[in-house]
Amino acid sequence: MLTILYRGPLASCDYDCPYCPFAKRRDSTEQLRADRAALERFCSWVADQDKELSILFTPWGEGLVRSWYRRALVGLSRLPQVRRVAIQTNLSCRTAWLADTDRDTVALWCTYHPGQTPHDRFLAKTAELTDLGVRFSVGVVGLAEHLDAARRLRAELPASVYLWINAAEGHDYTDADAAEWAAIDPLFGFSRHPHPTRGRACRTGDSVVSVDGDGTVRRCHFVPEVLGNLYDGSFRKALQPTPCPLDVCDCHIGYVHAEQLPLYDVFAGGVLERIPAEPVWLPLRMPSSEVSAVQFPA
Secondary structure: OEEEEEEOOOOOOOOOOOOOOOOOOOOOHHHHHHHHHHHHHHHHHHHOOOOOEEEEEOOOOOOOOOHHHHHHHHHHHOOOOEEEEEEEEOOOOOOHHHHHOOOOOEEEEEEOOEOOEOHHHHHHHHHHHHHHOOEEEEEEEEOHHHHHHHHHHHHHOOOOOOEEEEEOOOOOOOHHHHHHHHOOOOOHHHHHOOEEOOOOEEOEOOOEEEEEOOOEEEOOOOOOOEEEEOOOOOOHHHOOOEEOOOOEEOOHHHHOOEOOOOHHHHOOOOOOOOOOOOOOOOEOOOOOOOOOEOOOOO
16 A cells, blocks of 8 residues: 655645744635646546555645645545545634545544634534544644643543644753653654654655655655656656665654654554554653653543
């Protein structure tokens, strides 16, 4: 099975997060048309395939406020060759359209941005997902000003919903700080520090690839080397196990595929949507010395 991380030209978002370079960015009408055409071309390619695929949409902007992303998730979820289709979203969109998806295939990776949406509104959206039977995870960027909001969210979400914490880019956490975040997300140790990856085995470039709106295929979003093009099939001959060329990997959508980490076991069945297998019980080879085992809070 091939896993595809798709990122088209969309770069506009309806939120104004100070830690995001795409906050409140507006795409022109022409840019939106180009993004829609690129996505529809990608969906047509997927529909023509006869081998199993898993797809994660990782737009720079917010995709689900755009009708073509909602249609894409509905259509792709109903294709027999698509094992999983998921998207990263701030969950600002309506949710009723998800009733038209195949709930065994579709999933959402949702990020809560305190200050951008009221707590109660976001929580209500997650309840709608639960009522619809949609698989989802929820997460928060681990900034100090988000700690109380993250604790409240963890307390009010069902215990079955995983709440992940992303270490803020460029932020150093003391052991005491890290312990507070780990009390919310027992897997925070994986996010706290970048992972040394140069020369180490990674599934990207072999069973996982990144695709942009033009169909350019790379091993992942963070390695610029081109493997070929999706639409002429030239990428296929480049697929093979190859070591990571980067010194470190500090983004979950990258290091989750690193073979040195046990995350394919931790997230078995939910790698793309960041949903751990339940229970999360493995003794882990953790990157941070302060955590030796993982267990969800009750």
